[in-house]
Amino acid sequence: MDIKQLKYFYTIAEEGQITGAAKKLHIAQPPLSYQLKSLEDELGVKLVERGSRNIKLTDAGHLLYKRAKQILSLTKSAEDELRDFVQGTQGTLSIGTVSSSGASLLDNRLSTFHDKYPFINFEIHEGNTFELLELLTNGVIEIAIVRTPFNNFGLNSILLQKEPMVAAMSRDLCWTDKNTIEIVELKDKPLIFYRRFENLISKACENYNFQPTVYCKNDDARTSLLWANSGLGVAIVPKSAIKLIGSSDIIVKEIISKELSTQIAIIWPKTGYLSTAGKNFLNLFLDT
Incomplete structure (x- = not known):
């Protein structure tokens, strides 16, 4: 007994006659009658009582009709699910994000x-850029959302719009009423920043002939902001990262500098598997 035979039998039962079922199935009547007889012989039971024009299901026929309806319904569901999976409309997408990209993802x-x-559905892995690159290489995630700078060897990438870095501080450490500051104003300020931005910040300060005073280096933009909110220093973070700590009394000043800017990058391996769901996800950023 196979799906084809079940479909033939189900259609016969639905139509109440072999002639009508043959028309609906677009096959000739004799082959359909033969399939029904073969199914009865295989199962060793009589499934229908044949009349001059119509057929009537036996008790065994009613049982098989009920099961055939369930099986055919499940078969269709499986076909639909597989089609949806291939088309990227169903499944689980594993992606990685650095903390400072969260605000840009959740827009x-x-x-x-x-x-x-x-x-x-989504499976999210959070970590620093180096951890996410390793997960990407090992195939644990399909796509990673990171921030520049990073080593892009062997990777495809989509770069989002550049955004400035900002200085975030408590009211006690605020030294100006202006909404923007120059890099030189960071001189002698206790700075808190994500470790990956150390070279970027150091070079920008050196261009203005001073060395940054580093109070804390860490691996999470949220940590920088929380420490700054506690009055421990001035956090240097990407502008969009401010959203990570929600409501707070933190004061934010945009730093006027082309050097102190960063971009979110959506990256994936140049070689390896990328699901249709992953491709559909990337399309979100292609026109950005």
Whole structure:
């Protein structure tokens, strides 16, 4: 007994006659009658009582009709699910993010993606850039969302718009009423920043003939902001990262400098597997 035979039998039962079933299935009547007889012989039971025009299901026929309906329904569901999976409309997408990219991920792009692909689930891995690059290389995640600078060897990337770095501080450490500051104003200030930005910040300060006073280096933009909010120093973070700590009394000053800027990058390996769901996710950023 196979799916084809079940479909033939189910259609016969639904139509109540072999002639009508043959028309619906677009096959000739004799082959359909033969398939029904073969199914009865294989199962060793009589499935229908044949009349001059119509057929009537036996008790065994009613049982098989019920099961055939369930099986055919499950078969269709499986076909639909596999089709959806191939088309990237169903499944689980594993991506990695650095903490400072979270605000950019959780914007209208993700809402748009969810509206279009409501049956795609996410598995999120958070870590620093080096950890995410390793997960990407090992195939644990398909896509990573990181910040420049990073080693892009062997990677495809989509770079989002550049954004400035900002100085975030408590009211006690605030030295100006202006909304923007020059790099030179950071001289002798206790700075807190994500370790990966150390070279970027140091070079920018050196261009203004001073060495930054480093109070704390860490691996998470949220840590920088929380320490700054506690009055321990001045955090240097990407502008969008401010959203990570939600409501606070922290004061933010944009740093006027082309050198102190960063970009979010969506990266994936040049070689290796990328699911259709992953490709659909990347399309969110291609027109940015």
